[in-house]
Amino acid sequence: MEKDILYREGNFHIRRYSGIPEDALTFLDRIAWGNEGAVYEHKNTEEHIRQLHRPSLIAIYEGEEIRGTAAFCNTPVGANGREFNCFYIRYFASSPAIRGKGVMKNFSIKVMELIREREAAKTVYFACIERDNRGSYRVVESAGYTNIGTIKTMGFSRFFPRLSPRVDTLGSVAERETVLNLLRKHYRGHALVQFNALFLNDDYYVIREGDEIVAGCQYHRVHWVVNRMKGMMGKVIMNVVPLVPLLNQLFNPRRFEFLAFEGIYCKPGYEDRLQELFESLLAQEGLKSSMFWMGETCPHRIAIERYGNPGLIHTFIKDSDVYILAAFQNMDESEIQLVKDSPLYASAFDYI
Known part of the structure; x- marks a missing residue:
């Protein structure tokens, strides 16, 4: 599987894969999702990952061990009659070994910067963060994403x-x-x-x-x-x-x-x-x-x-709301406002 080393710092480095490698499947299958609110495990992770739409995996490694992941799925999206390129983030996860140490926050900011720098098209990036998962919310927000709306469960x-x-x-x-x-x-x-x-x-x-x-x-x-x-x-x-x-x-x-x-x-x-x-x-x-x-x-x-x-x-x-945090690349203010002002569509596949 094709991979690139995007960044190195100390014992850590960031790899980008075209697809999802096997060690990432193993890592994600062990993750318990959620934080301050509900905590749950997906029991058909591998099946769903293999059906992701055009995924690239960004993985944070300490040595040869995965410590964090984010899958960027690339697709066009509609926005009130317009169409934009889009990367939506799935499987934003960190290992217990680095939680609370600031590693995921620091490297997530670098990941988001590197991903956006490579894109020349008008592009929307978004992540789905459960309302009670304040840790993930803060990490994604610190990477330049803003809250553009709420999805109701x-x-x-x-x-x-x-x-x-x-x-x-x-x-x-x-x-x-x-x-x-x-x-x-x-x-x-x-x-x-x-x-x-x-x-x-x-x-x-x-x-x-x-x-x-x-x-x-x-x-x-x-x-x-x-x-x-x-x-x-x-x-x-x-x-x-x-x-x-x-x-x-x-x-x-x-x-x-x-x-x-x-x-x-x-x-x-x-x-x-x-x-x-x-x-x-x-x-x-x-x-x-x-x-x-x-x-x-x-x-x-x-x-x-x-x-x-x-x-x-x-x-x-019914109270399990999800926030949509988004960032924009190469889009003017009117285009960004168009996305922010429109009701949001949600694909269930992004939540399971």
């Missing part, structure tokens, strides 16, 4: 989900293009719009009225282990819910399996069909709970929330 669950005969897959390439056109129009006024994770494993499903698609979404099946949740309510959820029959089918911290929805489309007035779609996909996969992420000011999120009846899991996770 939404939950949907059913104790006894039912299959719907109206739910169907897409039957052709032409139908996929129809869905993409619907989504481009649906999220035209948003920023950071990209659909790279759609149609993975042929898992985009729709409901039609006649020949018209009125609701649709992609799902990803996810497995987490949750080690901690914040606050007194978090302690109750962690310690009591797993002991209560039925409730422990919605949320079991030792094996939390759920569906993550994205590319969500709903024709106005058909919110009931969207919930029917979500419920049927849960039944199809033998699960009770799902999550999805949408911008705080996204009008589609507001419409879905207004419709109501998300299920009990939403109560458990």
Whole structure:
């Protein structure tokens, strides 16, 4: 795998890989995510990493040991009808061996500088930082990133989900293009719009009225282990819910399996069909709970929330906001403001 040494300082150096090397997969598989709030482990890390869109890994090494990582995924993104080059950051992680020593902060600043210096195109860089992860927030902010908006975590669950005969897959390439056109129009006024994770494993499903698609979404099946949740309510959820029959089918911290929805489309007035779609996909996969992420000011999120009846899991996770921190290269103030002023689009694949 192609690699470059970008920087050296003392016993540390920074490498850039085109792709994700095997030692980074091993490192990331051991990481517990989160900090001051919820702490959890991803149990399908390798599968997801292999599906990242055009990733480059930046790794901080002490000698030959990885101490920190950031994967920069390169893609065009839409922003209120405009298109910009973009690098979004995944797997921003540090080893316990360097936490609290200032190493990650100092080298992250250098990494962000080196990445931006190499780019000639108009480019947006952004990272998703959980609201309670103050350490990562401070590190990314110190590297020149600013908060441009909040992504809300939404939950949907059913104790006894039912299959719907109206739910169907897409039957052709032409139908996929129809869905993409619907989504481009649906999220035209948003920023950071990209659909790279759609149609993975042929898992985009729709409901039609006649020949018209009125609701649709992609799902990803996810497995987490949750080690901690914040606050007194978090302690109750962690310690009591797993002991209560039925409730422990919605949320079991030792094996939390759920569906993550994205590319969500709903024709106005058909919110009931969207919930029917979500419920049927849960039944199809033998699960009770799902999550999805949408911008705080996204009008589609507001419409879905207004419709109501998300299920009990939403109560458990509704305060798990995510901040979007962004930096800009070669963009003028009007272009930057365009991104900042637009509702944000979120791909669930970036959060699982």
